[in-house]
Amino acid sequence: MAQELQLVVVTPETTVLNETVTSLRFPLYDGMIGVLPGRTPLVGRLGYGELTFRTDKEERRFYIDGGFAQIKGATVSLLTDRAIPAEKISVADAENQLNQARAVVAKTDAEAEQKDRDQVRARRMISMSRS
Amino acid sequence: MAKTRAIIKRLKAVKNIRKITRTMELIATARFKKAMDRASEAAAYTRKLSEIVADLSQADMTLSHPLLQAHETEKNCVLLILTSNRGLCGGYNSGILKQAVQRIREAKDVDQNLSLEVSGKRGLNFLRFQQYEFERSFSHFEDKPRFDEVDVLASRYIELFVNGKIDRLDVAYMQFDSASRQHPTVETLLPIGKLITESTTETTSTRKVEYEFLPSAGEILQELVPTSFKARLFKCFLDAAVSEQIFRRVAMKAATENASEMVGDLSQLYNRARQSQITSELAEIIGGAAALE
Secondary structure, eight states: OOOOEEEEEEOSSOEEEEEEESEEEEEETTEEEEEOTTOOOEEEEEEEEEEEEEOSSOEEEEEEEEEEEEEETTEEEEEESOEEEGGGOOHHHHHHHHHHHHHOOOOSHHHHHHHHHHHHHHHHHHHHHHO | OHHHHHHHHHHHHHHHHHHHHHHHHHHHHHHHHHHHHHHHHHHHHHHHHHHHHHHHHHSOOOOOOTTTSOOSOOOEEEEEEEOOSSOOSTTHHHHHHHHHHHHHHHHHHTTOEEEEEEESHHHHHHHHHHTOOEEEEEOOOOSSOOHHHHHHHHHHHHHHHHTTSOSEEEEEEEEEEETTEEEEEEEEEESOOOSSOHHHHHHHHHOOOOOEEESOHHHHHHHHHHHHHHHHHHHHHHHHHHHHHHHHHHHHHHHHHHHHHHHHHHHHHHHHHHHHHHHHHHHHHHHHHHHHO
16 A cells, blocks of 8 residues: 555646645545555545644645535645645735725625635635734 | 948848747747646646546436526527737637637527627737727736636626626637647537536446545535536636737748848848949959950
Protein backbone atom coordinates (compact mmCIF):
# COMPACT_ATOMS: atom_id res chain seq x y z
CA MET A 1 0.00 0.00 0.00
CA ALA A 2 1.34 3.34 -0.96
CA GLN A 3 2.06 5.61 1.94
CA GLU A 4 2.00 8.72 -0.15
CA LEU A 5 -0.49 10.72 -2.13
CA GLN A 6 0.05 12.79 -5.22
CA LEU A 7 -1.68 16.12 -4.79
CA VAL A 8 -2.52 18.04 -7.94
CA VAL A 9 -4.17 21.43 -7.70
CA VAL A 10 -5.24 22.96 -10.99
CA THR A 11 -6.92 26.28 -11.74
CA PRO A 12 -8.25 27.24 -15.18
CA GLU A 13 -5.04 29.13 -15.81
CA THR A 14 -2.35 26.84 -14.54
CA THR A 15 -1.32 23.90 -12.42
CA VAL A 16 -0.61 25.38 -9.02
CA LEU A 17 0.66 22.33 -7.21
CA ASN A 18 1.88 18.91 -8.11
CA GLU A 19 3.42 17.39 -5.04
CA THR A 20 3.81 14.23 -3.09
CA VAL A 21 2.13 14.56 0.28
CA THR A 22 1.55 12.28 3.22
CA SER A 23 -1.81 13.68 4.22
CA LEU A 24 -4.13 16.54 3.41
CA ARG A 25 -7.26 18.32 4.50
CA PHE A 26 -9.60 20.40 2.42
CA PRO A 27 -13.10 21.84 2.56
CA LEU A 28 -15.93 20.04 0.83
CA TYR A 29 -19.28 21.73 0.26
CA ASP A 30 -20.50 20.84 3.76
CA GLY A 31 -17.36 20.59 5.86
CA MET A 32 -13.75 19.60 6.04
CA ILE A 33 -12.48 16.28 4.81
CA GLY A 34 -9.20 14.64 5.66
CA VAL A 35 -7.49 12.31 3.23
CA LEU A 36 -4.84 9.72 4.00
CA PRO A 37 -3.19 7.33 1.57
CA GLY A 38 -5.41 4.46 0.51
CA ARG A 39 -8.70 6.33 0.55
CA THR A 40 -11.69 5.12 -1.46
CA PRO A 41 -12.11 6.87 -4.81
CA LEU A 42 -14.21 9.97 -4.48
CA VAL A 43 -15.71 12.77 -6.55
CA GLY A 44 -16.88 15.76 -4.62
CA ARG A 45 -17.72 19.40 -4.68
CA LEU A 46 -15.32 21.74 -2.95
CA GLY A 47 -16.25 24.53 -0.59
CA TYR A 48 -14.30 27.65 0.20
CA GLY A 49 -11.49 27.66 2.69
CA GLU A 50 -8.26 26.17 3.72
CA LEU A 51 -6.37 23.38 2.07
CA THR A 52 -3.69 22.01 4.38
CA PHE A 53 -1.26 19.35 3.34
CA ARG A 54 1.78 17.77 4.87
CA THR A 55 4.83 16.75 2.96
CA ASP A 56 7.84 14.98 4.48
CA LYS A 57 9.34 18.22 5.63
CA GLU A 58 6.65 20.77 6.21
CA GLU A 59 3.02 21.67 6.37
CA ARG A 60 1.66 24.16 3.88
CA ARG A 61 -1.62 25.96 3.56
CA PHE A 62 -3.59 27.28 0.61
CA TYR A 63 -6.86 29.07 0.22
CA ILE A 64 -9.10 27.39 -2.35
CA ASP A 65 -12.19 28.85 -3.90
CA GLY A 66 -14.81 26.24 -4.75
CA GLY A 67 -14.54 23.68 -7.50
CA PHE A 68 -14.26 19.90 -7.58
CA ALA A 69 -12.20 17.15 -6.03
CA GLN A 70 -11.37 13.81 -7.50
CA ILE A 71 -9.56 11.05 -5.65
CA LYS A 72 -8.52 8.14 -7.76
CA GLY A 73 -5.95 5.68 -6.52
CA ALA A 74 -3.08 7.63 -5.03
CA THR A 75 -3.88 10.83 -6.90
CA VAL A 76 -5.89 13.66 -5.43
CA SER A 77 -6.93 16.25 -7.98
CA LEU A 78 -8.47 19.50 -6.90
CA LEU A 79 -10.01 21.74 -9.53
CA THR A 80 -10.59 25.20 -8.22
CA ASP A 81 -11.07 28.71 -9.53
CA ARG A 82 -8.33 30.14 -7.38
CA ALA A 83 -5.65 28.73 -5.13
CA ILE A 84 -3.68 31.21 -3.08
CA PRO A 85 -0.84 30.34 -0.69
CA ALA A 86 -1.83 31.34 2.85
CA GLU A 87 1.05 33.76 3.20
CA LYS A 88 -0.02 35.66 0.09
CA ILE A 89 -3.58 36.42 1.14
CA SER A 90 -3.99 40.08 1.82
CA VAL A 91 -6.19 40.93 4.78
CA ALA A 92 -7.07 44.31 3.35
CA ASP A 93 -8.37 42.75 0.13
CA ALA A 94 -10.39 40.16 1.97
CA GLU A 95 -11.88 42.78 4.27
CA ASN A 96 -12.73 44.86 1.25
CA GLN A 97 -14.54 41.92 -0.24
CA LEU A 98 -16.39 41.32 3.01
CA ASN A 99 -17.53 44.93 3.15
CA GLN A 100 -18.63 44.79 -0.44
CA ALA A 101 -20.56 41.61 0.16
CA ARG A 102 -22.25 43.16 3.17
CA ALA A 103 -23.18 46.29 1.27
CA VAL A 104 -25.18 44.32 -1.29
CA VAL A 105 -28.91 44.56 -0.78
CA ALA A 106 -30.34 41.14 -1.56
CA LYS A 107 -33.84 41.23 -3.00
CA THR A 108 -34.36 37.66 -4.12
CA ASP A 109 -33.54 34.31 -2.54
CA ALA A 110 -30.76 33.69 -5.00
CA GLU A 111 -29.22 37.04 -4.21
CA ALA A 112 -29.44 36.42 -0.51
CA GLU A 113 -27.72 33.09 -0.98
CA GLN A 114 -25.02 34.70 -3.06
CA LYS A 115 -24.54 37.34 -0.40
CA ASP A 116 -24.19 34.73 2.32
CA ARG A 117 -21.72 32.81 0.25
CA ASP A 118 -19.62 35.87 -0.50
CA GLN A 119 -19.52 36.75 3.16
CA VAL A 120 -18.50 33.28 4.24
CA ARG A 121 -15.85 33.25 1.60
CA ALA A 122 -14.37 36.57 2.66
CA ARG A 123 -14.51 35.65 6.34
CA ARG A 124 -12.67 32.41 5.76
CA MET A 125 -10.00 34.29 3.85
CA ILE A 126 -9.60 36.75 6.70
CA SER A 127 -9.44 34.06 9.33
CA MET A 128 -6.88 32.16 7.31
CA SER A 129 -4.61 35.09 6.84
CA ARG A 130 -4.67 35.84 10.54
CA SER A 131 -4.01 32.39 11.84
CA MET B 1 23.39 62.02 -59.45
CA ALA B 2 19.83 62.63 -58.34
CA LYS B 3 18.80 59.11 -59.23
CA THR B 4 21.40 57.36 -57.07
CA ARG B 5 20.46 59.56 -54.13
CA ALA B 6 16.81 58.63 -54.50
CA ILE B 7 17.68 54.96 -54.64
CA ILE B 8 19.86 55.21 -51.52
CA LYS B 9 17.00 56.88 -49.71
CA ARG B 10 14.61 54.10 -50.62
CA LEU B 11 17.19 51.48 -49.73
CA LYS B 12 17.57 52.94 -46.29
CA ALA B 13 13.84 53.07 -45.78
CA VAL B 14 13.43 49.44 -46.78
CA LYS B 15 16.27 48.39 -44.50
CA ASN B 16 14.65 50.20 -41.60
CA ILE B 17 11.34 48.53 -42.26
CA ARG B 18 13.05 45.18 -42.44
CA LYS B 19 14.59 45.83 -39.04
CA ILE B 20 11.19 46.63 -37.60
CA THR B 21 9.36 43.67 -39.09
CA ARG B 22 12.17 41.38 -38.03
CA THR B 23 11.91 42.61 -34.46
CA MET B 24 8.15 42.21 -34.55
CA GLU B 25 8.58 38.68 -35.77
CA LEU B 26 10.89 37.88 -32.88
CA ILE B 27 8.52 39.46 -30.38
CA ALA B 28 5.60 37.52 -31.81
CA THR B 29 7.61 34.31 -31.55
CA ALA B 30 8.40 34.96 -27.90
CA ARG B 31 4.81 35.88 -27.14
CA PHE B 32 3.55 32.86 -29.01
CA LYS B 33 5.70 30.59 -26.84
CA LYS B 34 4.33 32.22 -23.70
CA ALA B 35 0.74 32.04 -24.88
CA MET B 36 1.27 28.45 -25.93
CA ASP B 37 2.59 27.55 -22.47
CA ARG B 38 -0.42 29.17 -20.88
CA ALA B 39 -2.77 27.34 -23.19
CA SER B 40 -1.18 23.97 -22.51
CA GLU B 41 -1.24 24.61 -18.76
CA ALA B 42 -4.89 25.50 -18.98
CA ALA B 43 -5.50 22.31 -20.91
CA ALA B 44 -4.77 20.35 -17.71
CA TYR B 45 -7.86 21.86 -16.12
CA THR B 46 -10.12 21.04 -19.05
CA ARG B 47 -8.76 17.52 -19.14
CA LYS B 48 -9.43 16.94 -15.45
CA LEU B 49 -12.85 18.46 -15.79
CA SER B 50 -13.87 16.17 -18.59
CA GLU B 51 -12.43 13.26 -16.63
CA ILE B 52 -14.81 14.06 -13.79
CA VAL B 53 -17.68 14.41 -16.24
CA ALA B 54 -16.85 10.99 -17.59
CA ASP B 55 -16.72 9.61 -14.04
CA LEU B 56 -20.11 11.08 -13.33
CA SER B 57 -21.66 9.69 -16.46
CA GLN B 58 -20.49 6.24 -15.33
CA ALA B 59 -22.82 6.55 -12.41
CA ASP B 60 -25.61 6.03 -14.94
CA MET B 61 -27.74 9.04 -14.45
CA THR B 62 -29.59 11.29 -16.79
CA LEU B 63 -27.80 14.50 -17.50
CA SER B 64 -30.17 17.35 -17.21
CA HIS B 65 -29.26 20.93 -16.65
CA PRO B 66 -30.75 24.17 -17.94
CA LEU B 67 -27.53 24.89 -19.83
CA LEU B 68 -27.72 21.58 -21.67
CA GLN B 69 -31.26 22.03 -22.91
CA ALA B 70 -31.88 23.77 -26.18
CA HIS B 71 -34.71 26.26 -26.01
CA GLU B 72 -37.72 25.59 -28.18
CA THR B 73 -37.26 28.63 -30.36
CA GLU B 74 -34.05 30.35 -31.29
CA LYS B 75 -35.24 33.90 -31.20
CA ASN B 76 -32.57 35.81 -29.35
CA CYS B 77 -29.00 34.94 -30.09
CA VAL B 78 -25.67 36.38 -29.15
CA LEU B 79 -22.58 36.32 -31.29
CA LEU B 80 -19.31 37.01 -29.54
CA ILE B 81 -16.52 37.94 -31.92
CA LEU B 82 -12.97 37.62 -30.70
CA THR B 83 -10.55 39.75 -32.68
CA SER B 84 -7.20 41.28 -31.90
CA ASN B 85 -6.50 44.72 -30.56
CA ARG B 86 -3.64 45.30 -32.93
CA GLY B 87 -3.25 44.88 -36.64
CA LEU B 88 -0.30 43.67 -38.69
CA CYS B 89 -1.26 40.07 -38.29
CA GLY B 90 -2.13 39.01 -41.82
CA GLY B 91 -5.52 37.49 -42.44
CA TYR B 92 -6.28 36.90 -38.78
CA ASN B 93 -9.04 39.44 -38.26
CA SER B 94 -10.47 39.34 -41.74
CA GLY B 95 -10.83 35.56 -41.51
CA ILE B 96 -12.77 35.77 -38.27
CA LEU B 97 -14.91 38.67 -39.44
CA LYS B 98 -15.79 36.88 -42.63
CA GLN B 99 -17.15 33.98 -40.59
CA ALA B 100 -18.94 36.37 -38.28
CA VAL B 101 -20.61 38.23 -41.14
CA GLN B 102 -21.76 34.92 -42.56
CA ARG B 103 -23.39 34.10 -39.23
CA ILE B 104 -24.99 37.54 -39.11
CA ARG B 105 -26.52 37.04 -42.57
CA GLU B 106 -27.73 33.59 -41.62
CA ALA B 107 -29.44 35.02 -38.57
CA LYS B 108 -31.07 37.68 -40.69
CA ASP B 109 -32.38 35.08 -43.12
CA VAL B 110 -34.19 33.11 -40.44
CA ASP B 111 -35.29 36.25 -38.66
CA GLN B 112 -33.37 35.90 -35.43
CA ASN B 113 -32.56 38.72 -33.09
CA LEU B 114 -28.81 38.57 -33.11
CA SER B 115 -26.97 40.87 -30.77
CA LEU B 116 -23.29 41.28 -31.41
CA GLU B 117 -20.58 41.50 -28.81
CA VAL B 118 -17.08 42.11 -29.92
CA SER B 119 -13.70 41.88 -28.27
CA GLY B 120 -10.74 43.64 -29.83
CA LYS B 121 -10.36 47.02 -31.46
CA ARG B 122 -9.98 45.60 -34.94
CA GLY B 123 -13.37 43.94 -34.90
CA LEU B 124 -14.87 47.01 -33.30
CA ASN B 125 -13.62 49.27 -36.08
CA PHE B 126 -14.84 46.86 -38.71
CA LEU B 127 -18.34 46.73 -37.27
CA ARG B 128 -18.43 50.50 -36.95
CA PHE B 129 -17.32 50.92 -40.51
CA GLN B 130 -19.87 48.42 -41.80
CA GLN B 131 -22.47 50.04 -39.57
CA TYR B 132 -23.50 46.91 -37.77
CA GLU B 133 -25.02 47.56 -34.42
CA PHE B 134 -23.32 45.90 -31.55
CA GLU B 135 -24.34 45.51 -27.96
CA ARG B 136 -21.08 45.42 -26.09
CA SER B 137 -17.43 45.71 -26.84
CA PHE B 138 -14.34 44.80 -24.90
CA SER B 139 -10.80 45.76 -25.59
CA HIS B 140 -9.14 44.71 -22.35
CA PHE B 141 -8.32 41.19 -23.50
CA GLU B 142 -4.71 41.27 -24.58
CA ASP B 143 -2.54 38.30 -25.34
CA LYS B 144 -2.85 37.06 -21.78
CA PRO B 145 -6.55 36.60 -21.06
CA ARG B 146 -7.15 36.00 -17.35
CA PHE B 147 -9.73 33.58 -16.10
CA ASP B 148 -11.45 35.99 -13.74
CA GLU B 149 -12.00 38.39 -16.65
CA VAL B 150 -13.56 35.68 -18.77
CA ASP B 151 -15.47 34.48 -15.73
CA VAL B 152 -17.39 37.76 -15.58
CA LEU B 153 -18.52 37.35 -19.18
CA ALA B 154 -19.34 33.69 -18.75
CA SER B 155 -21.44 34.26 -15.64
CA ARG B 156 -23.49 36.87 -17.46
CA TYR B 157 -24.15 34.53 -20.38
CA ILE B 158 -25.17 31.75 -18.03
CA GLU B 159 -27.60 34.01 -16.26
CA LEU B 160 -29.09 35.28 -19.52
CA PHE B 161 -29.42 31.80 -20.89
CA VAL B 162 -30.97 30.28 -17.79
CA ASN B 163 -33.47 33.15 -17.55
CA GLY B 164 -34.42 32.60 -21.16
CA LYS B 165 -33.19 36.01 -22.33
CA ILE B 166 -30.95 34.39 -24.90
CA ASP B 167 -31.44 31.10 -26.68
CA ARG B 168 -28.08 30.61 -28.24
CA LEU B 169 -24.54 31.83 -27.87
CA ASP B 170 -21.99 31.60 -30.65
CA VAL B 171 -18.38 32.56 -30.54
CA ALA B 172 -16.47 33.51 -33.67
CA TYR B 173 -12.76 33.03 -33.11
CA MET B 174 -9.62 31.55 -34.55
CA GLN B 175 -9.46 27.95 -33.50
CA PHE B 176 -6.04 26.58 -32.78
CA ASP B 177 -5.44 23.07 -34.15
CA SER B 178 -1.69 22.97 -34.11
CA ALA B 179 1.21 25.37 -34.43
CA SER B 180 0.92 25.19 -38.20
CA ARG B 181 -2.85 25.04 -38.56
CA GLN B 182 -5.50 27.42 -37.31
CA HIS B 183 -8.84 28.15 -38.81
CA PRO B 184 -11.54 30.73 -38.19
CA THR B 185 -14.71 29.21 -36.86
CA VAL B 186 -18.09 29.98 -35.34
CA GLU B 187 -18.76 27.67 -32.42
CA THR B 188 -22.02 27.30 -30.55
CA LEU B 189 -21.26 27.30 -26.85
CA LEU B 190 -24.79 27.54 -25.46
CA PRO B 191 -26.74 25.33 -25.26
CA ILE B 192 -23.91 22.95 -24.51
CA GLY B 193 -24.23 20.14 -27.01
CA LYS B 194 -22.00 17.48 -25.61
CA LEU B 195 -20.24 17.55 -22.29
CA ILE B 196 -17.84 14.80 -23.14
CA THR B 197 -15.33 15.52 -25.86
CA GLU B 198 -13.48 12.88 -27.82
CA SER B 199 -10.26 13.23 -25.89
CA THR B 200 -11.83 11.89 -22.71
CA THR B 201 -13.22 8.66 -24.06
CA GLU B 202 -9.85 6.95 -23.98
CA THR B 203 -9.23 7.76 -20.34
CA THR B 204 -12.52 6.28 -19.26
CA SER B 205 -12.03 3.03 -21.08
CA THR B 206 -8.95 2.15 -19.06
CA ARG B 207 -10.56 1.00 -15.85
CA LYS B 208 -13.83 1.53 -14.13
CA VAL B 209 -13.59 2.92 -10.66
CA GLU B 210 -16.39 2.89 -8.13
CA TYR B 211 -16.60 6.40 -6.80
CA GLU B 212 -18.05 7.82 -3.70
CA PHE B 213 -19.98 10.97 -4.57
CA LEU B 214 -20.15 13.86 -2.16
CA PRO B 215 -22.85 15.19 -2.50
CA SER B 216 -24.79 13.11 -5.04
CA ALA B 217 -23.65 12.85 -8.63
CA GLY B 218 -26.59 14.97 -9.74
CA GLU B 219 -25.72 17.81 -7.43
CA ILE B 220 -22.10 17.79 -8.50
CA LEU B 221 -23.29 18.01 -12.06
CA GLN B 222 -25.35 21.10 -11.29
CA GLU B 223 -22.13 22.82 -10.42
CA LEU B 224 -20.02 21.11 -13.04
CA VAL B 225 -21.96 22.20 -16.12
CA PRO B 226 -21.46 25.94 -15.62
CA THR B 227 -17.80 25.36 -14.78
CA SER B 228 -17.30 23.40 -17.93
CA PHE B 229 -18.94 26.18 -19.95
CA LYS B 230 -16.60 28.71 -18.37
CA ALA B 231 -13.61 26.55 -19.13
CA ARG B 232 -14.73 26.30 -22.74
CA LEU B 233 -15.18 30.01 -23.14
CA PHE B 234 -11.79 30.54 -21.55
CA LYS B 235 -10.28 28.09 -24.00
CA CYS B 236 -11.69 30.15 -26.88
CA PHE B 237 -9.90 33.20 -25.55
CA LEU B 238 -6.65 31.30 -25.09
CA ASP B 239 -6.90 29.83 -28.58
CA ALA B 240 -7.49 33.27 -29.99
CA ALA B 241 -4.46 34.65 -28.17
CA VAL B 242 -2.18 31.87 -29.40
CA SER B 243 -3.45 32.05 -32.97
CA GLU B 244 -3.03 35.80 -33.10
CA GLN B 245 0.65 35.51 -32.27
CA ILE B 246 1.14 32.77 -34.84
CA PHE B 247 -0.54 34.86 -37.52
CA ARG B 248 1.53 37.86 -36.62
CA ARG B 249 4.71 35.86 -36.72
CA VAL B 250 3.89 34.46 -40.14
CA ALA B 251 2.89 37.87 -41.50
CA MET B 252 6.03 39.51 -40.18
CA LYS B 253 8.21 36.73 -41.49
CA ALA B 254 6.79 37.24 -44.96
CA ALA B 255 7.28 41.00 -44.61
CA THR B 256 10.90 40.54 -43.59
CA GLU B 257 11.54 38.24 -46.52
CA ASN B 258 9.95 40.68 -48.94
CA ALA B 259 12.02 43.49 -47.52
CA SER B 260 15.20 41.45 -47.98
CA GLU B 261 14.27 40.81 -51.58
CA MET B 262 13.63 44.50 -52.14
CA VAL B 263 16.97 45.38 -50.60
CA GLY B 264 18.64 43.05 -53.11
CA ASP B 265 16.79 44.56 -56.05
CA LEU B 266 17.41 48.09 -54.94
CA SER B 267 21.13 47.61 -54.36
CA GLN B 268 21.45 46.10 -57.82
CA LEU B 269 19.61 49.07 -59.25
CA TYR B 270 21.84 51.41 -57.28
CA ASN B 271 25.03 49.73 -58.51
CA ARG B 272 23.86 50.01 -62.08
CA ALA B 273 22.91 53.64 -61.67
CA ARG B 274 26.28 54.43 -60.08
CA GLN B 275 28.15 52.61 -62.81
CA SER B 276 26.29 54.39 -65.57
CA GLN B 277 26.96 57.68 -63.84
CA ILE B 278 30.69 56.92 -63.70
CA THR B 279 30.68 55.85 -67.31
CA SER B 280 28.93 59.02 -68.42
CA GLU B 281 31.34 61.15 -66.37
CA LEU B 282 34.30 59.38 -67.92
CA ALA B 283 32.82 59.85 -71.37
CA GLU B 284 32.45 63.52 -70.65
CA ILE B 285 36.09 63.86 -69.57
CA ILE B 286 37.37 61.92 -72.53
CA GLY B 287 35.10 63.87 -74.81
CA GLY B 288 36.32 67.16 -73.30
CA ALA B 289 39.97 66.11 -73.65
CA ALA B 290 39.41 65.07 -77.26
CA ALA B 291 37.84 68.42 -78.05
CA LEU B 292 40.93 70.28 -76.70
CA GLU B 293 43.40 68.44 -78.95
